[in-house]
Amino acid sequence: MGMGPTFVPLIDPTAAALIPSLALLGPLLLPASLLRAVLPSLTSTASYWVLADDETDLISVLNEGAEKVILSPFQLSLVASVPSHRLILHLLNIDDTLDLSSVSGVYIDQDSTLSADETGLKGKQVYLSGASISSDTLLDRLRDTKVTYIIPTSKLTTGPTTFTHLSIPEAFLAPLTSDRPDGLFPTIVSTTSSSPLGLVYSSAVSVTEAIVTQKGIYQSRKHGLWRKGETSGAVQDVISIRADCDSDSLLFTVVQHGEGFCHLPQSTCFGSLNxxxxxxxxxxxxxxxxxxxxxxxxxxxxxxxxxxxxxxxxxxxxxxxxxxxxxxxxxxxxxxxxxxxxxxxxxxxxxxxxxxxxxxxxxxxxxxxxxxxxxxxxxxxxxxxxTPSESPTLVSTSTATKSPTPVKLDGSNEEFDEKIQMRTVTLSTIPESERSSLLLRPVLNSLAMIDKVRPIVERVRKEGDAGLLSLTYQFDRAQLTSNVLLPPYPIPQISDLPIDVRTAIDIAYSNVRKFHEAQAEKGPLIVHTMPGVVCSRFARPIARVGIYVPGGTAILPSTAIMLGVPAQVAGCKEIVLATPPRPDGSISPEVLYVARLTGVTCILKAGGAQAVAAMAYGTKEVPKVDKIFGPGNQWVTAAKMLVQNDTDALVGIDMPAGPSEVLVIADQSSNPTFVASDLLSQAEHGVDSQVVLVAVSLSDDHLAAIETAVDEQARALPRVNIAKEAIKKSLIIRVDNLEEGMRFSNEYAPEHLILHLDNAKDVVDLVDNAGSVFVGAWSPESCGDYASGTNHTLPTNGYARQFSGVNTLSFQKHITAQELTSAGLEELGPTVVKLAEREGLEGHANAVRVRLAALGKKN
Missing domain, CATH: 1.10.287.1080 (MazG-like)
Structure with missing residues (x-):
């Protein structure tokens, strides 16, 4: 058991700035009158005692978290059932007639001159008021650990001790002694769950800084003051600092950020956590x-x-x-x-x-x-x-459904008792006030995710390539000497990339390139707005772009094509392709082949938030980019949002991202097998995929045929477990006519919109909001995902209301220009002068006036 506190701070209303430091060292004493004001500002790890007054509900205070209460003699009868270690008796003076068996100590609220020998009052801990004792004298008294002083925070400071103010670090250090020649204190660093991270050393200087900053700061025997994580980013938030029973060693309880405490790739200096x-x-x-x-x-x-x-x-x-x-x-x-x-x-x-x-x-x-x-x-x-013949097994507490069978890691097929089907609602029966709920996607707490990725991003920003290599090992399990691969990239062997796969990539690349080349502007836009005034707009490529291709063990050449081709067509000078490496440090041959086709100038072998950070800020090896494109999990998305809003990064992103989604509109002319296959092609993406069928005047039999086809086709899929979970959360919206269905679709603003309709081509004119439209029975979404030519990087979560999918113009910016002749300025100048004067911007007006004057015109 550690040494008890040698002083306890009595909090006053001006103590807010001192509380974080004081809370590290032991309990805070809160007057009952300040309890409600102070408690909300305390961390969940802070401990506190309460100085009761006549109005204090003692039992409630103890139940709500106070470790001890200091109470008056007449209040003792109100807490007869409370253990003695929770109670301290408040005395005006020493009274030998009192029965102290029901309390653990006494608080003497006076300027006492008791010596250490006189404070063993009936074997109880004595707490003395230090309010009127000079600070330098009080500092000497704190070396006597038999007495605990109650010191008002108005008398405390994080700076050095003066006659009027006692230094908090010096007060904590006062009773400590070191038996080492160098005067250092052996220090155990522990997690909040009491697992030891390592053994270090502390000095008076390091302890002082740790108390003031609440960060892990120690004393290296070789290198001096050691601010943990100053270079690695693996910082520590200190939760508490305690001395041991002999006052010669310390225990730091910390929250460790980053990889861990040890310099080796393990969580603690004693090995891994258990x-x-x-x-x-x-x-x-x-x-x-x-x-x-x-x-x-x-x-x-x-x-x-x-x-x-x-x-x-x-x-x-x-x-x-x-x-x-x-x-x-x-x-x-x-x-x-x-x-x-x-x-x-x-x-x-x-x-x-x-x-x-x-x-x-x-x-x-x-x-x-x-x-x-x-x-x-x-x-x-x-x-x-x-039923005595059966083994005595309790009935499950969830008797309504069979306990789910675990999903296999590869999502492979399993038997299901229940039918795999979507939930059906009839739109006309839903009140207008409730229809908005049908448009909702899963709520993603982006702010919480940004907080989670921030330490990763900051580490790459501060440590550069070293931090990136470490994070790649931590998250991708790849031990690399460099995260960067530069051209010329090796040509994949036939054994790694068969001819038929290579041919398929070539066809997809060709089609996507044709479509994106057609989007490129052939020349500047030139408009004569009035005689002698010519305005123009011309496109220029974004010089440096980053494209993120999810991967690792997955193979996603399609995403590399969809992002690499428009960057290539737009004329971007630097294209950095980031993708997670496989455990052996290699990149999938499919992605490598696409990188050669699309002119990628650098492959970044990293994934997740660390890849986004490396591209946003740049490192010695990784080129900094101006805009980042590509899908990814919620960690990638949150990192993109974080760096986009950091003015130091000066980087843009393509669009917000979310789970993939499809909305299918089908009428009586639709083929149930085709409709089901389109729904499932999206459902197999992930359990959070969004799948909606808008059924336009479908008969019960036709709708039943679609549902049967969904169930039958899902069971045949390798990823049936994933599709099943997505389908369970998906919707069939029954509508009376096409107009009602299109209104719902435009409100939903789907990523993919598939039209299984009679005369589907004519319905395209009614589409206001969608990422990409697939027209007719012979246009499956899969073609757009891979090889038809359109881009599959599309807005989700309803963002199709205001965002386009990735296209050639996404990789360019537009610059405007204007050229005026002298005659044009004579014509336009007076208008500009008048407007500038109206706005009070005389400098603007003067820039025109001096030119008009040079032309001999009055203004």
């Missing part, structure tokens, strides 16, 4: 980059599945009897429960703090189970008793 902390680290990593279709990804995306698994494992734990079986089932329950915690941004240390807060309660609930659980268990037990 147990719950190791599981938490794994789950946090899987939340960022779990592949689509993996079981963990499915758990994060499907709250119903996760809820079912938690209840299932809790039931199995209750049924377990043997020691090993109980441990095994508890481990399963912890896995699923912690998965839910991580999905909600809750860490294990938050759970531990909640446990600590619960332990502070002095009144307890009765503790009976809620009626619904009592009924379930009673019912289950009655079932098992009535």
């Amino acid at each position: 147990g719950v902390e190791r599981l938490q680290s794994t789950l946090e990593r899987r939340l960022r980059d779990a592949p689509e279709g993996s079981y963990t990804k499915r758990l994060f995306d499907d709250e119903e599945l996760l809820r079912s698994k938690i209840m299932e494992e809790a039931e199995e734990l209750c049924e377990a009897e043997e020691k090993e079986e109980v441990a095994f089932e508890m481990a399963d329950l912890v896995f699923f429960a912690l998965t839910r915690c991580v999905s909600k941004g809750v860490k294990w240390e938050d759970v531990e703090r909640a446990l600590d807060r619960k332990s502070l309660k002095v009144t307890r609930r009765k503790g009976d189970a809620k009626p619904k659980w009592v009924e379930k268990i009673t019912s289950a037990l009655s079932v098992t008793k009535s």
